[in-house]
Amino acid sequence: MINYxxxxxxxxxxxxxxxxxxLTETQVGLILSSFFLSYAIMQPIGxxxxxxxxSRKVILVSVVVWPLFTILTGTAWSxxxxxxxxxxxxxxxxxxxxxxxxxxxxSFSQHERARAKSxxxxxxxxxxVLATLVAVSLSxxxxxxxxxxxxxxxxLFLALLxxxxxxxxxxxxxxxxxxxxxxxxxxxxxxxxxxxxMAIYFGISMVTWGMMSWMPSYMVKVRQLDMVxxxxxxxxPAVLSFxxxxxxxxxxxxxxxxxxxxxxxIGSFIGIIALYLLSKAPAVALVVFYQAIANIGLAAxxxxxxxxxxxxxxxxxxxxxxxxxxxxxxxxxxIAPTAMxxxxxxxxxxxxxxxxxxxxxxxxxxxxxxxxxxxxPATSEPASxxxxxx
Numbered sequence: 597m598i599n600y601x602x603x604x605x606x607x608x609x610x611x612x613x614x615x616x617x618x619l620t621e622t623q624v625g626l627i628l629s630s631f632f633l634s635y636a637i638m639q640p641i642g643x644x645x646x647x648x649x650x651s652r653k654v655i656l657v658s659v660v661v662w663p664l665f666t667i668l669t670g671t672a673w674s675x676x677x678x679x680x681x682x683x684x685x686x687x688x689x690x691x692x693x694x695x696x697x698x699x700x701x702x703s704f705s706q707h708e709r710a711r712a713k714s715x716x717x718x719x720x721x722x723x724x725v726l727a728t729l730v731a732v733s734l735s736x737x738x739x740x741x742x743x744x745x746x747x748x749x750x751x752l753f754l755a756l757l758x759x760x761x762x763x764x765x766x767x768x769x770x771x772x773x774x775x776x777x778x779x780x781x782x783x784x785x786x787x788x789x790x791x792x793x794m795a796i797y798f799g800i801s802m803v804t805w806g807m808m809s810w811m812p813s814y815m816v817k818v819r820q821l822d823m824v825x826x827x828x829x830x831x832x833p834a835v836l837s838f839x840x841x842x843x844x845x846x847x848x849x850x851x852x853x854x855x856x857x858x859x860x861x862i863g864s865f866i867g868i869i870a871l872y873l874l875s876k877a878p879a880v881a882l883v884v885f886y887q888a889i890a891n892i893g894l895a896a897x898x899x900x901x902x903x904x905x906x907x908x909x910x911x912x913x914x915x916x917x918x919x920x921x922x923x924x925x926x927x928x929x930x931i932a933p934t935a936m937x938x939x940x941x942x943x944x945x946x947x948x949x950x951x952x953x954x955x956x957x958x959x960x961x962x963x964x965x966x967x968x969x970x971x972x973p974a975t976s977e978p979a980s981x982x983x984x985x986x
Contacts, residue, residue, distance in 0.1 A: 597719045597720075597722060597723035597726065598659075598723070598750060598751055598754045599662070599689070599692060599720075599723065600719075600720055600723030600724045600726075600727050601723060601726070601727045601730060601731075601747050601750070601751075602662055602663065602666040602685075602689075602747055602748070602751055603631075603689070603727070604723070604724050604727035604728060604731070604808060605666075605727055605730075605731040605743060605744065605747055606627070606628065606631070606669070606682070607628065607728070607731075607808055607809050607810075607812050608727075608728060608731035608732055608735060608812055608823070608827075609731065609735060609740040609743065609744070610624050610627060610628065610813070611812065611813060611816060611823070612735060612739075612740050613627075613678070613740060617674065617675055619675060620941060621937040621938070621940050621941040622934065622937050622938050622941050623675055623937075624813075624933075624937055625809075625933045625934035625935070625936065625937025625938060626679065626934055626937075627675070627678050627679060627682060628682075628805075628809045628933035628934070628937075629929065629930045629931070629932075629933045629934040630678075630679045630680075630682040630683045630686070631682040631683065631685055631686040631929070632686060632805070632926050632927075632928075632929030632930040632933075633683060633686065633930045634683045634684070634685075634686030634687045634690065635686035635687075635689060635690050635926045635929065636686075636923055636926030636927045636929065636930055637690075638686070638687055638690035638691070639690055639693070639694060639919045639920070639922040639923040639926055640916060640919040640920050640923055641690070641691075641919070642654065642658075642690045642691030642692070642693075642694050642695060642915075642919055643691075643694030643695070643697075643698070643914075643915035643916045643917070643918050643919025643920070643922070644915060644916045644919065645691060645695075645915070646691065646694055646695035646698040646915035647698060647912060647913060647914070647915035647916055650698070650702070650764070651695045651696070651698040651699035651702055651764055651915075652699070652762055652763065652764060654691045654692075654695040654698075655691070655692060655695045655696065655699065655758060655762060656755065656758055656759060656762070657691065658688065658689060658690075658691045658692040658695065659692070659751065659754055659755040659758055660752070660755045661687075661688030661689070662685060662688040662689040662692070662751060663747075663748040663749070663750070663751025663752045663754075663755065664688070664748065664752075665681060665684055665685035665688050665689075665748075666685070666744050666747050666748035666751055667744060667745050667748030667749070668681050668684075668685075668748075669681050669682065669685065669744040669748075670740070670741040670742065670743065670744030670745045670748070671741070693918070693922050694915045694916075694918040694919040694922055695915065696716060697713070697902070697905065697906060697914055697915065697918040698914050698915040698918070699762075699764045700712045700713050700716065700906060700914075701906055701911045701914040702764035702765070702911075703764045703765045706906075706907060706911075707849055708849065709849075709903065709906040709907060710844075710845045710846075710848035710849040710899075710903045710906070710907065711845040711846055711848075711849050712845075713845060713899070713902060713903045713906055714841050714842055714844055714845020714846070714848070714899050714903070715842065715845065717841050717845075717898070717899050717902060718837075718838050718841040718842050721834050721837040721838040721841060721891075721895065722834060722838055724808060724834060725830050725831045725833075725834030725835075728812065728826075728827045728830050729827045729828070729830075729831070730747075731743060731747075731827075732823045732824060732826070732827040733827075734746055734747075736823065736824075784909075784913060784916055784917055784920065785920075787909075787917075789904070789908065789968060789969075789970070790905075790909075790917055790920055790921065792964050792967065792968055793901050793904060793905070793921045793924075793968075794920055794921050794923060794924035795924060795960055795961075795964050796860060796897070796901050796924075796960065796961040796964050796965060797898070797901050797902070797921050797922070797924040797925040797928075797961075798924035798925060798927055798928045798957075798960065799864070799928070799957045799958055799959070799960030799961040799964075800864070800867075800894055800897055800898045800901065800925070800928075800957075800958070800961055801898075801924070801925035801926070801928035801929060801932075802928040802931065802932045802953070802954060802957035802958075803867065803871065803890070803894060803932075803954045803957060803958055804894070804898070804925075804928070805928055805929040805932045805933060806928075806932035806933065806935075806936050806950070806953070806954050806957075807887070807954070809932065809933040809936070810933070810936050810937070810940075810947075810950065811830070811887070812826055812827075812830075814947055815829070815830075815880075815883075817945070818945070818947060819880050819883065821880065829880070829884050832884055832888055833884065833887045833888040833890075833891040834891070836888045836891055836892050836895075837891040837892065837894075837895040840891070840892045840895040840896055840899075841895050841896075841899045844859060844895065844896045844899040844900060845899060845903070847859070848899070848900060848903055848907075852900075853907075854970055856900050856903075856904060856907075856968070856970060857900075857965050857966065857968040857970070859896045859897060859899075859900040860896075860897045860900050860901060860961055860965035860968070861961075861962060861965040861966055862893070862896070863892075863893040863894060863895070863896035863897030863898075863900070863961075864893065864894070864897050864958050864959075864961040864962035864965060865893070865962055866889065866890070866892065866893025866894075867890045867893040867894045867897070867958045868955055868958045868959065868962065869889075870886045870887070870889040870890035870893065871886070871890050871951060871954055871955045871958065872951075872955055873886045873889075874886035874887055874890065874951065875947070875948060875951035875952070875955075894958070897961055897965075901921065901961075902918070902921065904970075905917040905918050905921060908970060928957070932953075932954075932957075935950075935953060936950040936953060936954075939953065
């Protein structure tokens with residue numbers, strides 16, 4: 597949740613930042629994308645480090661470094677300084693997503709991991725909306741600079757809690773088997789399912805980061821809401837996403853073993869329809885309603901995508917495998933904010949073309965999801981013996 601506080605606050609802050617620095621929509625998109633560029637490049641590296649050294653050490657380093665760059669964001673004095681700071685921010689935070697998946701693999705048996713991962717993922721849905729509300733409140737009361745300082749200090753406090761309480765229950769056993777069981781990177785790259793999951797996560801993340809980056813500005817500038825109302829309405833889709841993620845985790849462990857692709861395909865289809873209707877919605881209430889429906893479909897698809905490495909990849913290589921999949925999502929984070937900003941600017945403030953970009957992106961998981969083939973794992977077998985399909 598704190599991770600998303602630091603990551604999402606910039607989406608609210610760019611509204612006063614763009615006014616203060618006189619930025620165009622394209623420049624705003626570049627600021628939002630600069631974080632994801634370094635974040636994407638470093639994802640596989642962070643996952644491999646977590647496999648090698650264990651999740652605890654990598655997570656502790658990450659949760660110390662990223663709050664420091666959150667504080668530095670509040671000291672930015674120009675467009676260029678923001679680009680540089682956000683790029684370095686991405687390097688500091690990059691290890692956390694994959695390392696957190698390794699922590700799940702270190703702490704839970706295979707038939708429990710989907711529920712464990714879904715609880716972890718559900719925190720991002722709540723964190724993203726709380727971040728919007730907190731960022732709006734702090735920026736209005738203290739200014740965007742002080743907002744980043746406060747969030748950074750909160751993150752450093754989190755690091756202290758992690759140092760005391762984070763001890764994955766099977767970490768020692770996992771580390772003991774990693775050296776002999778870990779799949780080399782070249783072997784992971786030969787698993788076609790990983791490439792498909794990477795592409796699926798890219799398509800879903802185009803919507804995630806595109807909407808997260810531009811919906812605050814869209815609701816304020818196009819739909820004429822004040823920032824407080826915008827933040828309050830953002831809670832509705834987030835709450836539904838939270839519930840959907842938890843239900844999806846239960847389904848993946850209990851009812852959908854070997855049939856996970858159905859959740860990806862159906863969820864993506866729901867996302868396509870809902871995003872189209874959102875782009876045509878005549879009223880704010882309908883915008884929120886269709887965004888909530890899109891969030892339900894995409895939350896089911898993304899939870900499934902991020903859980904599959906935990907169920908079908910050797911436990912000693914979960915970090916590297918998850919890093920490759922997260923790489924697809926962060927590449928979307930590089931592309932979506934800048935591409936949407938450019939389209940909005942080119943079409944004189946109209947968001948229609950930007951929404952069509954997102955609709956086309958969701959078609960990627962819809963079609964690729966149909967091609968995934970898995971062999972249902974036997975719960976009595978270790979992860980390393982589970983065969984992987986396409």
